[in-house]
Amino acid sequence: MIGGASVHPLPRSADNTAKPPAPHAGGLSRNPGMPLDLGWLEAMRHINRSALERRVDTLGKRRSIKKEHQAAWLLRALAVMDLTTLSSDDTPDRVLRLCAKARNPLRPDLMAGLGIEDEEITPAAVCVYHPFVSIAAEALAGTGIHVAAVSTAFPHGLAPLPTRIAEIRASVEDGADEIDVVIPRGLVLGAHWEELYDEIAQFRAACGQAHLKVILGTGDLATLRNVTLASMVAMMAGADFIKTSTGKESVNATLPVGLAMVRCIRAYHEHTGIHIGFKPAGGISTAKASLDWLVLMNEELGRRWLEPDLFRFGASSLLTDIERQLEHHLTGRYSAAHRHAMA
Template sequence: MTSTPTRQTTGASLHALPKAAPAGHGALPRNPGMALDIGWLEEMRHVNRSALERRAQTLTKRRSIKADNQAAWLLRSISLMDLTTLSSHDTDERVRRLCAKARNPLSADLIAGLGLGDTAIRPAAVCVYHPFVATAVKALEGTGIHVAAVSTAFPHGLSPLETRIAEIRASVGDGADEIDVVIPRGLVLGAKWQELYDEVAQFREACGEAHLKVILGTGELSTLRNVMLASMVSMMAGADFIKTSTGKESVNATLPVGLIMTRAIRAYEERTGFKIGFKPAGGISTAKASLDWLVLMKEELGRRWLEPDLFRFGASSLLTDIERQLEHHLTGRYSAAHRHAMA
């Protein structure tokens, strides 16, 4: 058993996952962005919601991943996580405990039982508020785990633009190498595409070498068409990733939204040649849900989007359920959730 899984499926078979991509952000050229193209946006306005919803339903019903293959794909899910704490009661000590969990997400018994040997299975990043960036950077030093900061007046994005840009620069200065920004949803609802483009472009400039993840807040954008257009504008402005949600909306990541965003990513790559990452966040708390998202990425964008430089889960409780499923795989019994404390 290794972390490089094959799949058992009903219907057409899928290839085994090849070796992981090279570690670090240098494996892919960054998206430089492009001029805002209103004509292209007009071409992308036509969204068939019924067809997207039918496609999303087939993704979860046509594929079945079982036994050792399921365990291997769950290990892959761990490696794609942005392990997150965004609570009003966060403290430095809580963040240090979360970082300790990121360094060692699986118990020694699970590592031995799964035959992982020296294979390191760790989340891709730890995601925190700005005041805790320096704490996380110190706690994760030498691990290769990235530190992401939520920024720009998260979760609403309604403070003055200068304040939001200053927050990005402060987080980068404290050592964050990924910045998750939020857009003011009113710019999308009002079709203020130039203003949205200009804001995201300024966020990208403030990030410098840190990678920029743009949170759309899809549950508050009213229509899948708005999700498509906001995705396209964000990528044109230089986003490295587009992300569904803050996790604070009443509706967060859904598979139909994931489909429209991945198809925007595909259209952007076909036009520009640049690969953009995708991050669903909010409400993804079960191992089964993580498998649904992996299937979506594999079928819509291909194998390359199952690496952490192009796909992430925004997750807090997901790791707990994956640990419980892996323990059930080995022992036939589910352990209590409190045995897998996060922080």
């Protein structure tokens, strides 16, 4: 309790007019996809980059979120996080420690100080490489925290197609209920839309009941036009989420790219009635940056897209800074990062 006002998570959307997404066994919405519509792609080709950049430039200037309101928004950022470890030196012990952090993401004294000790606030998922899926699934059993596996020869996506499909199936068998796939960026750069559509459709089929997130690798796609067209093809092919980056590109999630992608999501929803999720990933490491993304989603798509079934952060160090900001909210002092260890 701070200043006589307790901090609570943001309320659920009161918008009852939108068509609710159909859930699958894991409680997340599914996109049935649609036939590839090249005419619609042609109509989406014209991108005004300067207008997108001007719009993005207004986000942080027009909205100032302070005090208890900021704390509530930061708790929302935590709740839509895919807590991630994708390092070449990952080990079973590191994954187990990350899962323990996911189960208890905030120190008890912070929870008590914020007046939310009775709330269940956890990240939406833990994201790992395939060899660690079964370890994470066992560690998170019964918590409601999803297990996401990066797949299809992450991060480059250049293995033979049967190998990539087999990897998806293996991760699903091991307990992953979300699959983050990567596309071969050359298919976008060469405008091979039919081949890209067919590959993603096969990924969708291989996922079964698992949720499909399609990583575009936007830093490799060169133009916002390519980002837009790849987003549309992925959704037509059955992507439940579109995701910016692997986190391994030289340029990862940026707000102009995110704005282009969420406007594709809006166009797809207006055309089909289907809700598609969005996941920015890579380089989002500060609480302030997370607020910019939440404002973008709220203003462009509405409150419904601030729920974990439609929005995620792919992040590894973001949680540390959120904890530090929440402690500052309580004490007026910033604590050292080592007091909020990730694993």
